[in-house]
Amino acid sequence: MVKRQSRFVCQNCGAVTTRWAGRCDNCGEWNSIVEEASTADIMTAATGKAARTKGRRLELSSLDAPIAAEPRVITGIGEFDRVTGGGIVPGSAILIGGDPGIGKSTLLLQAAAALARRNHRVVYVTGEEATAQVQLRARRLGADTAPVALAAETSVETILETLGAGPAPTLVVIDSIQTLHTSVAEASPGTVTQVRASAQALIRYAKLSGAAVILVGHVTKDGQIAGPRVVEHMVDAVLTFEGDPSHAFRLLRGSKNRFGPTDELGVFEMTGGGLAEVANPSELFLGERDTSTPGAAVFAGMEGTRPLLVEIQALVTPSRLGTPRRSVIGWDGARLSMILAVLEARCGVALSAHDIYLAVAGGLRIAEPAADLAVAASLISSRAGVALPADVVYFGEVSLSGRVRAVPHAPGRLKEAAKLGFRGAIVPPQVGAGIDGCATSEVALLVNLVHRIAPAGFADERQSTFSGDD
Ligand code: TYD
Ligand code: MG
Numbered sequence: 469m470v471k472r473q474s475r476f477v478c479q480n481c482g483a484v485t486t487r488w489a490g491r492c493d494n495c496g497e498w499n500s501i502v503e504e505a506s507t508a509d510i511m512t513a514a515t516g517k518a519a520r521t522k523g524r525r526l527e528l529s530s531l532d533a534p535i536a537a538e539p540r541v542i543t544g545i546g547e548f549d550r551v552t553g554g555g556i557v558p559g560s561a562i563l564i565g566g567d568p569g570i571g572k573s574t575l576l577l578q579a580a581a582a583l584a585r586r587n588h589r590v591v592y593v594t595g596e597e598a599t600a601q602v603q604l605r606a607r608r609l610g611a612d613t614a615p616v617a618l619a620a621e622t623s624v625e626t627i628l629e630t631l632g633a634g635p636a637p638t639l640v641v642i643d644s645i646q647t648l649h650t651s652v653a654e655a656s657p658g659t660v661t662q663v664r665a666s667a668q669a670l671i672r673y674a675k676l677s678g679a680a681v682i683l684v685g686h687v688t689k690d691g692q693i694a695g696p697r698v699v700e701h702m703v704d705a706v707l708t709f710e711g712d713p714s715h716a717f718r719l720l721r722g723s724k725n726r727f728g729p730t731d732e733l734g735v736f737e738m739t740g741g742g743l744a745e746v747a748n749p750s751e752l753f754l755g756e757r758d759t760s761t762p763g764a765a766v767f768a769g770m771e772g773t774r775p776l777l778v779e780i781q782a783l784v785t786p787s788r789l790g791t792p793r794r795s796v797i798g799w800d801g802a803r804l805s806m807i808l809a810v811l812e813a814r815c816g817v818a819l820s821a822h823d824i825y826l827a828v829a830g831g832l833r834i835a836e837p838a839a840d841l842a843v844a845a846s847l848i849s850s851r852a853g854v855a856l857p858a859d860v861v862y863f864g865e866v867s868l869s870g871r872v873r874a875v876p877h878a879p880g881r882l883k884e885a886a887k888l889g890f891r892g893a894i895v896p897p898q899v900g901a902g903i904d905g906c907a908t909s910e911v912a913l914l915v916n917l918v919h920r921i922a923p924a925g926f927a928d929e930r931q932s933t934f935s936g937d938d
Contacts, residue, residue, distance in 0.1 A: 474503050474504070475504060478501050504660075540555030540556060541638055542554075543583050551721065551734040552728065558638070558678045559674050561702070561704050562682045562683070563683045563707070564576070565709070566687055566709035570713070571711075571736075571738055572684050577592065578609055578742055580592050581606065585614050588638035591618075591630075593640065593643065595642070597643075610741060623650070624649065624650035624665075624666045636678055640679050640682070642681065645685050645699060648666040652665050652669070706725075708720070712830075717749075718737070718743065719832070754888065760855055762850050762852070762854055763782045767834070768842075768881035768882070770836065775881050780846045782826050782827075782843070783850055784819065786821060796826045798828030806868065807866060808847070826847070838875035841864035845921065848922060854921060859889065860890060860891070860892040861892075863881055863896075864894075871914070872914060874897070883906075886903055891907065892908070894911055896912075
């Protein structure tokens with residue numbers, strides 16, 4: 469007789485301990501540890517006997533053995549196919565995370581319909597809505613005529629039984645993994661154990677049947693896929709659907725992909741008739757530009773293999789507070805502090821008595837260090853009260869010594885800038901003479917850029933020094 473053992477699982481990160489504690493040692497979350505049945509118990513419950521079977525002998529293979537080419541299934545939604553790495557791989561499991569209401573169900577219903585129209589069998593299982601709600605949405609999207617098989621169900625056993633009855637589908641969409649429950653695990657629905665056991669069963673189904681399975685996962689307020697952090701390790705690809713709810717566009721990003729690149733970006737626009745693909749996102753992100761105001765600089769960025777131009781906006785105003793405000797949207801706050809320190813220490817631009825607001829236009833989030841130069845340009849421009857030339861882009865990394873360093877993909881960035889009518893680019897040294905239509909101007913030190921933008925210095929510099937002395 470197996471002695472029933474309890475274990476304690478953090479519902480935030482999935483860490484397992486043998487004792488209960490008020491705070492998880494692994495992730496630091498309070499009150500997140502819950503008692504659950506041990507894995508051995510789960511296995512016993514699943515199989516009716518202790519989980520000890522005799523292994524079989526495997527045929528070992530060599531690394532250079534011929535491989536069957538992975539056929540990929542293309543949905544026809546270009547932005548979606550790009551992020552999955554050129555289509556969905558049969559038998560793979562994909563997790564899509566995102567805030568509630570961002571449009572995950574809409575995206576997947578559209579992808580399901582597109583695939584079904586290409587004569588693939590697609591099953592859409594919703595655990596959150598009634599079938600009527602999904603039908604209404606499909607009608608609104610003009611997808612109701614696509615032969616998608618629809619079910620509203622939350623029991624994993626029932627779902628697997630239903631899927632097993634027909635021919636293996638090409639794609640199964642599960643919306644969402646948090647609503648599922650399986651009798652294999654004893655814990656209540658929504659707990660890490662349930663989510664993990666449900667995901668495990670569906671992933672096993674994917675591997676055995678060759679059907680691709682897409683799991684929708686909710687995201688907590690701090691941006692993690694709630695509970696199933698653990699699921700991220702189990703699936704083949706993790707995609708995030710994000711966007712500023714006050715803007716129409718939505719970004720699909722890969723953060724893990726066993727079958728393709730992870731840095732691709734898909735851009736969609738939420739319209740009355742569902743999500744529309746945005747083929748040229750730079751035009752969209754530069755759409756509402758006001759070129760006469762100081763503090764705006766256009767950054768020639770890269771998202772994966774795709775160049776993307778976006779406006780960086782800065783507002784630098786004298787502060788009335790003892791500790792000036794620093795507020796950043798769409799960029800890394802620590803990186804901003806670094807640029808501010810370099811401007812102060814290496815370029816003589818006084819900023820410590822100023823409130824600073826920085827925003828990436830359009831709700832985009834930038835992680836590239838290449839944005840340093842554009843951020844610095846927008847800060848200097850706002851501080852000096854001088855608008856930057858409207859037809860110039862910026863890219864380059866700034867080091868702590870105040871040097872401007874080279875970044876990858878310079879030709880791609882320049883090509884995109886030229887395509888959108890930009891005539892010049894401020895770039896790191898050794899980029900070269902630029903391309904037809906977009907001339908480059910190299911800056912080796914950030915202080916050179918300061919002199920170029922504000923050759924007359926900063927009008928209020930002396931004044932602010934005096935008031936500081938008072
Ligand atoms: P939904 O796909 O339900 O989000 P999620 O599954 O991520 O929670 O999308 C809900 C939002 O999308 C809702 O606020 C309305 C909006 N929407 C449109 O603007 N146009 C449409 O055609 C559809 C279907 C939804
Ligand atoms: Mg939904």
